Amino acid sequence: MSEMKTAAYICQGCGIGERLSAKQMAVVAQKEGKMQLVREHAFLCSAEGVQMIRDDIEKEAVTHIMIAACSRRAKTEAFNFPDVTMTRANIREGVIWSQPEGDAAQEIMQEMADDYVRMGCAEIKKMKLPQGTPDKAQNKRILVVGGGISGLTAALESAEAGYEVLIVEKQKALGGWAARLWKRVPAKSPYTDPIDTGIVDLIASVTQHPRIKVYLNATIAQTSGAPGRFLVHIATENGAAATEEVGAIVQASGFTNYDINKLPELGGGKSQNVVDQAGLEQLAIEAARQGQPVRRPSDGGEVSSVAFIQCAGQRDESGKHLPYCSGHCCNTSIKQAMYFKDSNPGIDTVVIYTDLRTPGMGEDFYRSGQNRGVTFTKGMVSEVAAHGNSCTVKFKDIILNEDSSIEADLVVLATGQVPNSGVNIDLAEDAQAEAKPVSILNLTYRQGKDLPQLKHGLTDSHFICFPYETRRTGIYAAGPVRRPMDIAQATEDATGAALKAIQAVENASLGRAAHPRSGDLSFPIVRLEGCTQCKRCTVECPFGAIDEDEKRYPVFNESRCRRCGTCMGACPVRVISFENYSPDSIGNQIKAVDMPDEFSEKPRILVLACENDAYPALDMAGMQRKVYSAFVRVIPVRCLGSVNTVWITDALNGGWDGVMMMGCKHGDDYQCHFIKGSELANYRMGKIDDTLKQLGLETERVTTCAVAITDSARVAQLINDYAAKIQEIGMSPMKGFA
Amino acid sequence: MNELNIKYHNNFLKEVEENIEEGEWIKMCMQCGVCSGSCPLGPYWAHPPQELFMMIRAGKREQVLRSDSMWMCTSCYNCVVRCPRKLPITQIMHGIAAYANNLGMAPKIQPTRDFSILFWKNCTRTGRVNELRLTLGLYFNDGLVAGIKKGWAMRNIGLGLMRAGRLNLFELFKGHECKDQKGIHAMLKKAAEIEQRHKHLTA
Ligand code: SF4
Ligand code: SF4
Numbered sequence: 001m002s003e004m005k006t007a008a009y010i011c012q013g014c015g016i017g018e019r020l021s022a023k024q025m026a027v028v029a030q031k032e033g034k035m036q037l038v039r040e041h042a043f044l045c046s047a048e049g050v051q052m053i054r055d056d057i058e059k060e061a062v063t064h065i066m067i068a069a070c071s072r073r074a075k076t077e078a079f080n081f082p083d084v085t086m087t088r089a090n091i092r093e094g095v096i097w098s099q100p101e102g103d104a105a106q107e108i109m110q111e112m113a114d115d116y117v118r119m120g121c122a123e124i125k126k127m128k129l130p131q132g133t134p135d136k137a138q139n140k141r142i143l144v145v146g147g148g149i150s151g152l153t154a155a156l157e158s159a160e161a162g163y164e165v166l167i168v169e170k171q172k173a174l175g176g177w178a179a180r181l182w183k184r185v186p187a188k189s190p191y192t193d194p195i196d197t198g199i200v201d202l203i204a205s206v207t208q209h210p211r212i213k214v215y216l217n218a219t220i221a222q223t224s225g226a227p228g229r230f231l232v233h234i235a236t237e238n239g240a241a242a243t244e245e246v247g248a249i250v251q252a253s254g255f256t257n258y259d260i261n262k263l264p265e266l267g268g269g270k271s272q273n274v275v276d277q278a279g280l281e282q283l284a285i286e287a288a289r290q291g292q293p294v295r296r297p298s299d300g301g302e303v304s305s306v307a308f309i310q311c312a313g314q315r316d317e318s319g320k321h322l323p324y325c326s327g328h329c330c331n332t333s334i335k336q337a338m339y340f341k342d343s344n345p346g347i348d349t350v351v352i353y354t355d356l357r358t359p360g361m362g363e364d365f366y367r368s369g370q371n372r373g374v375t376f377t378k379g380m381v382s383e384v385a386a387h388g389n390s391c392t393v394k395f396k397d398i399i400l401n402e403d404s405s406i407e408a409d410l411v412v413l414a415t416g417q418v419p420n421s422g423v424n425i426d427l428a429e430d431a432q433a434e435a436k437p438v439s440i441l442n443l444t445y446r447q448g449k450d451l452p453q454l455k456h457g458l459t460d461s462h463f464i465c466f467p468y469e470t471r472r473t474g475i476y477a478a479g480p481v482r483r484p485m486d487i488a489q490a491t492e493d494a495t496g497a498a499l500k501a502i503q504a505v506e507n508a509s510l511g512r513a514a515h516p517r518s519g520d521l522s523f524p525i526v527r528l529e530g531c532t533q534c535k536r537c538t539v540e541c542p543f544g545a546i547d548e549d550e551k552r553y554p555v556f557n558e559s560r561c562r563r564c565g566t567c568m569g570a571c572p573v574r575v576i577s578f579e580n581y582s583p584d585s586i587g588n589q590i591k592a593v594d595m596p597d598e599f600s601e602k603p604r605i606l607v608l609a610c611e612n613d614a615y616p617a618l619d620m621a622g623m624q625r626k627v628y629s630a631f632v633r634v635i636p637v638r639c640l641g642s643v644n645t646v647w648i649t650d651a652l653n654g655g656w657d658g659v660m661m662m663g664c665k666h667g668d669d670y671q672c673h674f675i676k677g678s679e680l681a682n683y684r685m686g687k688i689d690d691t692l693k694q695l696g697l698e699t700e701r702v703t704t705c706a707v708a709i710t711d712s713a714r715v716a717q718l719i720n721d722y723a724a725k726i727q728e729i730g731m732s733p734m735k736g737f738a
Numbered sequence: 739m740n741e742l743n744i745k746y747h748n749n750f751l752k753e754v755e756e757n758i759e760e761g762e763w764i765k766m767c768m769q770c771g772v773c774s775g776s777c778p779l780g781p782y783w784a785h786p787p788q789e790l791f792m793m794i795r796a797g798k799r800e801q802v803l804r805s806d807s808m809w810m811c812t813s814c815y816n817c818v819v820r821c822p823r824k825l826p827i828t829q830i831m832h833g834i835a836a837y838a839n840n841l842g843m844a845p846k847i848q849p850t851r852d853f854s855i856l857f858w859k860n861c862t863r864t865g866r867v868n869e870l871r872l873t874l875g876l877y878f879n880d881g882l883v884a885g886i887k888k889g890w891a892m893r894n895i896g897l898g899l900m901r902a903g904r905l906n907l908f909e910l911f912k913g914h915e916c917k918d919q920k921g922i923h924a925m926l927k928k929a930a931e932i933e934q935r936h937k938h939l940t941a
């Protein structure tokens with residue numbers, strides 16, 4: 001790259017010029033910030049203001065610009081200069097909108113603005129224009145693991161969008177569970193009758209598709225590589241092996257039915273006349289094949305009454321069975337009760353439930369079942385006793401508040417879906433050996449063979465904001481492996497996953513980040529000479545992007561990376577950085593502020609705010625004119641996970657009175673965009689207490705808090721409360737040493 | 739089939755559907771309990787509507803028909819307005835009561851039922867309601883002494899009504915009548931026949 005030429009632009013619009021001295025900011029930029037070119041403008045985002053900057057880029061060969069105006073989240077279209085490095089000082093939302101009017105506040109407000117200019121100038125000199133990762137890989141083929149309804153849908157959707165697809169199915173035929181159903185719950189108006197599954201047609205469209213190749217009786221023996229260049233070893237039953245290169249993977253490995261034999265109290269495994277829902281489908285298909293009504297399995301006798309027991313081994317609080325609801329089973333039982341009612345309305349069908357949950361248009365379907373005379377009874381089943389060719393179902397009727405029982409020829413247990421998610425890589429190895437799970441993907445990733453799980457064996461994804469994402473870039477879970485679901489939901493899920501896979505291969509081919517920093521061209525760069533092989537980055541990367549070479553040095557797979565900076569935050573020797581985001585780019589800002597002395601009564605509080613949630617919340621606080629302490633200086637960070645403890649120690653050594661870190665909620669219902677970032681930050685900060693004590697500082701001088709994007713009012717309060725606390729503790733004794 | 743075998747089977751539900759006006763709605767109840775919670779008298783019923791519907795589905799024929807719960811309904815229609823499944827609950831309550839009455843299973847001493855019978859006889863006799871006789875009939879329902887006591891307690895209101903021309907003692911002997919009493923009786927007979935035809939009464 002050519003010589004660096006810096007320029008600072010100070011906007012006077014939106015009231016900045018009236019409430020602050022732009023002149024002074026310009027002087028600060030020139031004298032302290034050492035900017036080579038400094039310009040003020042009355043209205044910087046106007047066509048004229050933007051043109052001024054453009055002219056400087058062209059004629060003055062400016063390469064690095066610092067804009068002191070509104071928040072970096074505002075006016076992004078006007079201030080869009082892709083060919084230069086840019087940073088922005090937040091004078092509007094961050095200063096004039098969050099500070100009260102009036103002379104009393106004037107001095108400290110101007111100091112705030114001047115500091116933001118200093119920080120911007122310090123940062124820009126440590127930034128470079130991101131060039132995109134050299135790890136650009138061009139394979140755009142999509143591998144779909146699993147040939148059930150989810151896999152087939154994902155395959156067909158990707159193929160129809162023009163991509164080559166490969167399906168690997170373990171069984172000898174495509175279709176999965178859907179092929180083992182007699183009929184499915186309706187997906188179209190009027191939602192009253194069971195309908196054909198449509199699986200035969202779907203299989204036909206997939207097998208006839210010119211862009212889809214199918215491997216049957218096959219499993220994945222090994223997956224290595226990264227988006228755009230995954231290398232997959234496929235093992236087939238007859239011993240033949242194949243190696244294929246693909247760009248992205250959709251894992252639609254589906255579910256297994258919860259083992260009915262684990263429910264002996266409900267007659268599971270005790271009588272042929274007690275079946276699970278899959279068992280009933282089998283009976284229905286068999287009966288339809290013979291052109292007969294469903295017969296009692298034990299003796300082939302006529303069925304005159306059927307009991308359906310909902311939530312069998314599900315929503316279990318004892319810890320013995322599945323704790324969750326599988327979502328589809330109420331509708332499925334209604335459908336199955338209709339099988340009987342439609343063959344003979346005289347057959348009594350009773351559905352015993354505690355809560356009937358009928359997602360989608362299931363309410364219409366439920367009514368249709370009632371209309372056919374299916375009896376619905378709110379009750380808790382305690383026992384199913386089989387005797388001869390009949391079963392007694394003992395239950396407590398919750399409405400009539402009495403113990404009751406019914407006789408049935410056939411009992412159907414609505415057991416749940418257990419995801420086929422492979423190895424739980426977070427479990428200790430001996431626990432894994434005990435569970436003997438079979439890996440689905442056999443990834444060669446340092447962090448483990450399969451997709452990380454959140455709980456109950458379901459793959460981890462950001463449930464609220466980006467459900468299709470997993471913690472392995474370029475690999476997307478679809479269908480019941482992600483969460484329990486029915487056919488309609490699986491179809492939708494698979495379509496979403498197919499789109500994600502397409503995005504992944506396209507981004508990988510351009511060397512850009514995938515979600516949530518979609519399009520980002522920066523990537524982690526490691527200075528291996530300084531690396532101490534501590535492995536923190538390889539262990540902590542939430543996305544398993546970093547492997548290890550034979551000498552145990554980290555190997556970054558940039559296209560697996562989401563650019564969260566967690567590795568940068570983890571690295572104790574600070575050898576990991578991004579071109580435009582690094583230990584120095586932030587460290588320099590921390591050091592750049594003008595630190596008032598101990599007796600000034602002007603404390604300085606550093607706020608490191610997650611740019612996904614906390615920073616927008618702060619901007620919104622400004623928009624709503626929520627006033628917060630003028631002693632804070634806010635620095636946006638990619639994720640709290642990217643915060644390196646060196647910044648904290650630098651700040652404390654430099655005389656800052658307090659450090660506040662604002663990130664997303666962590667834990668089981670985390671909100672962190674990078675899943676583990678805020679959790680890791682909390683963990684790391686838990687250890688900073690020792691450092692504080694060594695420095696002879698109060699532990700309150702560093703604090704972390706969870707802030708959601710909606711917390712605009714709360715965030716101002718949090719700051720003010722913390723400022724009050726700092727006031728109470730008193731000024732830092734470290735001032736003036738650095 | 740023994741009692742156990744028919745529990746929660748559709749036998750009684752079918753009987754109810756065949757014999758009770760709007761009875762075919764009962765299977766559509768989703769057991770939310772809004773009706774019971776909305777009924778101003780709900781807390782006083784042994785089995786509020788939601789429960790009665792479940793009892794019907796559970797096959798509790800005796801308990802339902804001998805219950806005095808449905809007789810408690812005051813026809814306020816609160817439940818009907820609120821039922822998310824749009825069940826005509828009020829009509830069903832009266833339907834079950836009437837059916838129980840026809841089968842001779844209704845409770846023998848039940849004020850609503852007593853009043854209904856009194857009212858029916860009173861108004862169908864001449865085609866018009868004779869208020870004085872209806873009131874006195876109600877007073878003397880519990881015996882002569884009780885009747886005299888109630889009459890005495892209400893004497894001032896009675897005198898007031900008389901002075902205002904709202905009460906005529908001669909009504910006791912011969913009150914207002916419809917012109918075509920025969921026609922009225924023939925109409926009622928026809929209506930009863932139609933009802934019989936509609937719902938095949940099973941005793
Ligand atoms: S920690 Fe984040 S930035 Fe670092 S390699 Fe992993 S995904 Fe990329
Ligand atoms: S109409 Fe009858 S059952 Fe319904 S709320 Fe009123 S009194 Fe209760």
Ligand code: SF4
Pocket residue numbers: 766767768769770771772773774787788791820821822823824825827
């Ligand atoms: S309100 Fe309607 S649906 Fe709810 S319990 Fe009463 S009758 Fe049933």
